[in-house]
Structures are given as C-alpha cells and as structure tokens.
Amino acid sequence: MEITTVGIDLAKSIFQVHAVDAAGHVVVRKALRRAQVVPFFA
Structure with a gap:
C-alpha cells in the first residue's frame, strides 16, 4: 500500500x-x- 495522492x-x-x-x-x-489532523499526519 503506497499512497500517491492525498486530498484534504x-x-x-x-x-x-x-x-x-x-x-x-x-x-x-x-x-x-481539528485536534486530530496533526497527530494523524505525524
């Protein structure tokens, strides 16, 4: 599973x-x- 595109x-x-x-x-x-966004991408 390799992510190539992310949309937000x-x-x-x-x-x-x-x-x-x-x-x-x-x-x-x-x-x-809102509070979950940074930890999700970290």
Whole structure:
C-alpha cells in the first residue's frame, strides 16, 4: 500500500482526508476533528 495522492477537505470542525494509490484505489478515507489532523499526519 503506497499512497500517491492525498486530498484534504478543510471545514470548520471536521476535515475529510482521502488518499489513493497509483492505481486510483482508495487507501484512506477518514473524518478528523481539528485536534486530530496533526497527530494523524505525524
């Protein structure tokens, strides 16, 4: 599983994270609260 593209939908309190691999298959689809964003990517 190698993530090639990450998209983030920025909102007021919930951020949607969407990541796909080279073939375009969804690897990650997750809703994060503001406080969870930095720890998720760290």
